[in-house]
Amino acid sequence: METDTVAIIGPQASVMAHVLSHVVNELQVLLLSFTATDPTLYALQYPFFLQISPSDAFQMTAIAAIIMHYGWGEVIAIYTDDDHGQNGISALGDKLANRRCRISYKAVLPGPPDPGATQAEIIDALVKVALMESRIIVVHTYSNSGLNHYGLYAYDTVWIIANAVKAFFEKGGTISFSNDSNLHKAVGGALNLAAMNVFDGGKQLLDDILQNPLFGSVGLPGSCLHS
Structure with missing residues (x-):
């Protein structure tokens, strides 16, 4: 510049x-x-x-509408520990609250400037998620696979x-x-x-x-x- x-x-x-x-x-x-x-x-x-x-505000509005449509009162959020992940999930929480739903548990994965979550950290997060009552999971993180x-x-x-x-x-x-x-x-x-x-x-x-x-x-x- x-x-x-x-x-x-x-x-x-x-x-x-x-x-x-x-x-x-x-x-x-x-x-x-x-x-x-x-x-x-x-x-x-x-x-x-x-x-x-x-x-992401638009995406979270749509996700919240889907959650409400199916009558899921609680969901689990898995997201990256950076501005992208934190603010996106915060927006989801607001949209869910407007529909009398909520995020019951948040699993946070390391994000930039760290190299990213290791396999051990991902497994640890998923084990904790598996112990939760809710079985509806919203994943808001980066992906290097697929289209x-x-x-x-x-x-x-x-x-x-x-x-x-x-x-x-x-x-x-x-x-x-x-x-x-x-x-x-x-x-x-x-x-x-x-x-x-x-x-x-x-x-x-x-x-x-x-x-x-x-x-x-x-x-x-x-x-x-x-x-």
Whole structure:
């Protein structure tokens, strides 16, 4: 990001999205992620962060509706110990409470920056789950197997950027950057904040993306943005 940048695709993890969102807000550079689905990544707090895939809040609403439909009063939650897992399950708990259901037990697995749960840790968690009364389990964690449906969102992310940039230039937009004195004063640790510039057309490009009326391979991308 020390080179002039107008948009970034990524990151994959919600944890990193929280960190980078503060930086892109200052630089007015768009950050589009198709896998960071943490429901606490609000548009008001992070206006330049765009969720291409639906927020976990929508997923948890659907799961809570299914649980209520089948009359399951209690469920067990297995999730990763990071922002993605914690906030997703927190959203599920809220949705269940609205339907007079609840999470009776939470099994937490190690998450980033740790390497991940070992086989022994997974077995230990499952043994504890097996001792619980409820037999309905909601798993909210990462998976490296099976069809990666986020690939479709990745395709749409690139497609959205291309169309928005085209509209940006058609409206007379130009690529220019300016210095931000606030960044020069900040202590960025490993980040060389003084070398970063603000994208002057960031707000206009953001508006062009949010006004995108076209459909992608997963539907209307704009319906997921800022969820």
